Amino acid sequence: DAKTTQPNSMESNEEEPVHLPCNHSTISGTDYIHWYRQLPSQGPEYVIHGLTSNVNNRMASLAIAEDRKSSTLILHRATLRDAAVYYCILRDVDSGGSNYKLTFGKGTLLTVNP
Amino acid sequence: EAQVTQNPRYLITVTGKKLTVTCSQNMNHEYMSWYRQDPGLGLRQIYYSMNVEVTDKGDVPEGYKVSRKEKRNFPLILESPSPNQTSLYFCASRRLAGGGEQFFGPGTRLTVL
Numbered sequence: 001d002a003k004t005t006q007p008n009s010m011e012s013n014e015e016e017p018v019h020l021p022c023n024h025s026t027i028s029g030t031d032y033i034h035w036y037r038q039l040p041s042q043g044p045e046y047v048i049h050g051l052t053s054n055v056n057n058r059m060a061s062l063a064i065a066e067d068r069k070s071s072t073l074i075l076h077r078a079t080l081r082d083a084a085v086y087y088c089i090l091r092d093v094d095s096g097g098s099n100y101k102l103t104f105g106k107g108t109l110l111t112v113n114p
Numbered sequence: 115e116a117q118v119t120q121n122p123r124y125l126i127t128v129t130g131k132k133l134t135v136t137c138s139q140n141m142n143h144e145y146m147s148w149y150r151q152d153p154g155l156g157l158r159q160i161y162y163s164m165n166v167e168v169t170d171k172g173d174v175p176e177g178y179k180v181s182r183k184e185k186r187n188f189p190l191i192l193e194s195p196s197p198n199q200t201s202l203y204f205c206a207s208r209r210l211a212g213g214g215e216q217f218f219g220p221g222t223r224l225t226v227l
Binding site (some may be wrong): 024034035037041042043044045046049091099100102104105106 | 118141145149154159162170173204206208209214215216217218219220221
């Protein structure tokens with residue numbers, strides 16, 4: 001799977017929007033962009049994923065650059081509960097026939113200030 | 115509620131004493147997987163299973179066994195645990211078709227003395 005680069009940490013204030021960036025300059029045409037997060041003392045939790053178009057769900061929005069070499073996870077109004085490590089992961093849709101392994105990097109530690 | 119459960123959540127044991135960590139999911143998922151998480155190394159896959167009676171090695175399978183006799187259960191077996199298997203373990207599942215969402219269990223913190 002192609003490599004992703006994320007900032008080690010980011011800080012936000014409660015009820016403000018948060019934009020978490022991810023660079024993936026070597027992304028292939030069949031790589032989906034996945035975001036997971038891991039709250040303290042919990043297992044990873046799915047946030048959102050997309051291929052080319054921007055995506056929205058109840059948790060967040062995913063903005064994908066036109067050339068797909070970068071993406072941004074957007075939390076519209078951060079809460080204290082959003083403090084977590086956020087992982088940007090690429091998965092090749094063509095590898096779905098074998099192993100659905102997720103390759104987690106170091107992620108971005110998001111701190112939310114009250 | 116759709117979920118992946120693991121037991122036990124915490125376990126302290128001694129070298130060489132066989133143990134099993136159970137994983138169960140109630141979503142009828144075909145795919146299940148085990149990861150271990152260590153500081154500085156992130157999550158690494160141990161074993162995975164595409165369906166009942168179909169299992170395969172992940173990136174760090176040494177010292178572990180798994181079985182998949184039923185669709186909902188995927189136990190992780192440590193026949194002779196060693197201190198280097200002290201770690202935080204996560205079970206995950208997903209359906210084979212469509213989407214991308216994997217569901218993770220709450221984790222099992224294992225200490226081998």
